[in-house]
Amino acid sequence: MLVQGRLGQERKQKGSSIVETAAGLILLIPIVLFLVDVAAMVVVQTENDKLAKACARAAAEYPQGDVKAVNAAKGVYMNQHDSNLLKKAPFDPSGAPTYLSAGMVTCKTTITCTLPVPVPLVGNSQVAFNAIATEPIVGELP
DSSP states (O other): OHHHHHHHHHHHHHHHHHHHHHHHHHHHHHHHHHHHHHHHHHHHHHHHHHHHHHHHHHHTTSOTTOHHHHHHHHHHHHHSOOOSSEEEOOOOGGGSOEEETTTEEEEEEEEEEEOSSOOTTTOOOEEEEEEEEEEEOOSSOO
16 A cells, blocks of 8 residues: 555656646747747848838938939839738838938838737737938038
8 A cells, every 4th residue: 555655646746747837838838929929020120120221321322302312212122022021011102212401311111020920819910110211411512
């Protein structure tokens, strides 16, 4: 009887550790999946910031009012490739380079992020990010 009691006690300890592991994973898995979504959003926003900055730099190489500035910014914008994670909006004329009075040019870009792990209850699997970048005009002589 004494030997049999020890085996039963070991079995209970092993069973409780399996239950604890399962309960811990039930709590840990949603947190990890949420962090995957956050990481994807950080990557897409970083790409959007770089794209806005590149568009503004391309437009800043031409004097104020030059049509080539819009074409340069549009060319940089169209050169950004879509992927499963990010999709850029069509080039919007309102996002075209805007010249400020102080010799600065501003560009606005929009990229949509498709979340790798959609939130089940909210149902929102896409997030749109906007970025605005301002650069000094370097293609104009004083």
